[in-house]
Amino acid sequence: MNTVVPRLISGVFAGITGLAVLEMLRLKGATLVQQPSLATILAACGVMGTLVGIVGCLMPRRYWKILLSNGQQFYSALALPRPMVNHWAGSLLLSGSLVVYFIVLMNILPQQPPPDNNDQASFLMQAKAVQEAGGPVTLAQQLMAGEYSEANQHPLYVALLSYFPNYETGKRLSAMCGLCALLIFTMGIARYYGNLVGGLTGILLSINAAYCQLTARVVCEGLLLIFVAALWLMVLRIPDFRKPSRLPSLLLIGIGLTLGLAWMTKGTALLLMLGLILWLCSYTVNWNRWIPAMLQQRPTDDSMTGENQTKQTTVPLKRFVISVALVIGSFTVIAAPLLIRNVRVYGSPTFNANSYLLFEDEFSEPHALIKERGSLRNAAQNYWQSHTISEMIKREVKGLLWQTFIFLRSLGPLPFGEGRLFFGLLALPFLIVGLMSES
Numbered sequence: 046m047n048t049v050v051p052r053l054i055s056g057v058f059a060g061i062t063g064l065a066v067l068e069m070l071r072l073k074g075a076t077l078v079q080q081p082s083l084a085t086i087l088a089a090c091g092v093m094g095t096l097v098g099i100v101g102c103l104m105p106r107r108y109w110k111i112l113l114s115n116g117q118q119f120y121s122a123l124a125l126p127r128p129m130v131n132h133w134a135g136s137l138l139l140s141g142s143l144v145v146y147f148i149v150l151m152n153i154l155p156q157q158p159p160p161d162n163n164d165q166a167s168f169l170m171q172a173k174a175v176q177e178a179g180g181p182v183t184l185a186q187q188l189m190a191g192e193y194s195e196a197n198q199h200p201l202y203v204a205l206l207s208y209f210p211n212y213e214t215g216k217r218l219s220a221m222c223g224l225c226a227l228l229i230f231t232m233g234i235a236r237y238y239g240n241l242v243g244g245l246t247g248i249l250l251s252i253n254a255a256y257c258q259l260t261a262r263v264v265c266e267g268l269l270l271i272f273v274a275a276l277w278l279m280v281l282r283i284p285d286f287r288k289p290s291r292l293p294s295l296l297l298i299g300i301g302l303t304l305g306l307a308w309m310t311k312g313t314a315l316l317l318m319l320g321l322i323l324w325l326c327s328y329t330v331n332w333n334r335w336i337p338a339m340l341q342q343r344p345t346d347d348s349m350t351g352e353n354q355t356k357q358t359t360v361p362l363k364r365f366v367i368s369v370a371l372v373i374g375s376f377t378v379i380a381a382p383l384l385i386r387n388v389r390v391y392g393s394p395t396f397n398a399n400s401y402l403l404f405e406d407e408f409s410e411p412h413a414l415i416k417e418r419g420s421l422r423n424a425a426q427n428y429w430q431s432h433t434i435s436e437m438i439k440r441e442v443k444g445l446l447w448q449t450f451i452f453l454r455s456l457g458p459l460p461f462g463e464g465r466l467f468f469g470l471l472a473l474p475f476l477i478v479g480l481m482s483e484s
Contacts, residue, residue, distance in 0.1 A: 059098025129239035138244025191389030215263035222267030223260025305379025
């Protein structure tokens with residue numbers, strides 16, 4: 046049995062967690078022990094992760110064989126299709142989630158920070174400028190002509206907000222977007238997995254602190270969530286590309302249009318585009334050629350006969366190219382105004398001011414960085430010349446540590462503060478199992 050890849054993964058895991066512990070020790074020092082806090086718990090988890098990774102590297106072959114065999118059985122059990130669960134309690138939870146979300150918003154809307162030197166102020170300022178210039182139609186014309194230079198806040202949410210560039214009205218717009226996204230998520234999940242799963246998801250979203258806070262502020266995330274929810278539902282409807290069925294052209298076009306709207310709302314939506322393209326690329330790889338060799342998967346039983354044995358292992362190249370072309374083409378149609386503006390003003394179709402922060406150690410105002418650094422290429426060259434490899438690695442570890450903390454905390458409910466991290470730690474195993482069962 047080939048255990049090289051699992052050992053390499055264990056070694057990488059041990060290295061990352063070890064560097065994370067060293068970074069926490071550098072930041073906190075002896076206070077990690079003298080004043081126990083959430084950082085202490087994270088450091089302890091990091092030490093345990095390092096030890097587990099080291100054990101994985103050194104573990105004898107026979108133990109890896111047992112571990113991989115049990116893991117394959119567990120994964121096979123998760124991958125089994127399960128019937129939808131429809132129950133009267135699910136319908137009650139679906140209705141209750143909307144009521145709970147409404148009550149939560151009524152309580153947290155007045156508690157939001159004022160629009161002073163933050164993203165809310167920037168959106169309101171841009172929306173007011175668009176309104177004074179003539180509204181969304183004029184904004185589209187300015188984008189095509191390269192006269193609109195804002196490179197941080199993307200134009201779609203600004204255009205909607207320009208109809209009423211007021212703080213209180215803007216918060217209500219975000220709340221309405223959050224409610225629409227909640228409806229799309231819960232109803233879509235109820236359709237594919239049953240109303241009980243949809244109801245539970247709705248309740249968890251309606252009390253999620255990150256979801257409620259972002260949809261109660263004058264920011265674009267509420268509108269972005271609508272497009273993310275719609276994109277997710279369309280991806281669920283796409284059949285297996287390896288099957289000799291008709292190409293879902295309308296779905297692929299819809300996905301491209303939705304991605305375009307998402308990118309017109311927020312620049313980081315470009316990562317959704319990248320993820321989708323990589324997902325489509327995965328259909329061109331014959332995974333059965335190397336994954337069973339790595340895991341030494343046992344021969345399939347009698348249930349894995351017939352159609353499953355004759356199914357194609359990869360998608361034809363022509364089918365893949367057409368699929369990607371439909372997605373990118375429809376994306377380009379929707380995003381054309383911003384793509385053209387970026388090329389004319391900044392020389393890059395996907396330019397965003399926040400890209401400069403990739404080459405900064407501390408946060409700085411993006412527009413100031415554009416004037417100071419010049420082109421993005423100059424910023425990258427300056428960063429490589431002024432930093433050593435070890436400094437870059439330390440920065441990456443620090444960033445991964447903070448992002449892990451932020452992600453786990455975002456899974457927690459209201460009204461907790463930093464204590465939401467514990468809810469995230471409890472939810473993480475269920476999230477991993479859910480992803481494995483869907484992969």
